[in-house]
Amino acid sequence: MKNELIFNSDLHFEHNQWRRELFFWEDELKSFQNRLEELVKRWTKKEMxxxxxxxxxxxxxxxxVINTLQDDIHIHEISIAAASKNGKDLLDTTLVKKHIEFRNRMEVQRHIYRDLKKEFFKFLTKYM
Structure with missing residues (x-):
């Protein structure tokens, strides 16, 4: 296996991607919430x-979950900034390991969120 150099800027770039994705999810959740409010006004059946x-x-x-992920990205960014400030443009293995774990968390969350959206859209199709 080839050792690759991982620079702070690479991780920062990925953090920015994740932030944009999380902000998008936040906006979507607001619109989903609005849909729920519309449905509450229309339906009175207990099962609904x-x-x-x-x-x-x-x-x-x-x-x-989104808020926690955003906070964790921020904390990781602070760690990266501290490493950069100390003249370490290449990250130590602890920060890289933490970043990879975070990447896995994001991937799991993508699946959870995608499944919830799919389920919610089926629900909306049935009742809207």
Whole structure:
């Protein structure tokens, strides 16, 4: 296996990509929430309200996850900036390992979020 050099700027670039993705998800969740509010006004059946509450809870949970990921990116950026300030343009293995773990978290979250959206759109198709 070939050793590749990983520069702070590479990780910073990826962090910016993740931030944009998370901001997009935040905006989407707001529009999904608006849809739920429309449906609450239209439907009064108990089983429908239970489903609406399920999505409401899922969106709140996703919002919390997004906020946590944004905070974690910020903390990691501070660590990278500190390394750069100390003249280390190449990251040490601890920061790189942390970054790779974070990349995996983002990938898992993408799947969770995508599945939730798919499920929600099926739900909307059925009831809108």
């Amino acid at each position: 309200l239970v489903q609406l509450e399920h999505y409401q809870n899922q969106f709140i949970l996703q919002d919390d």
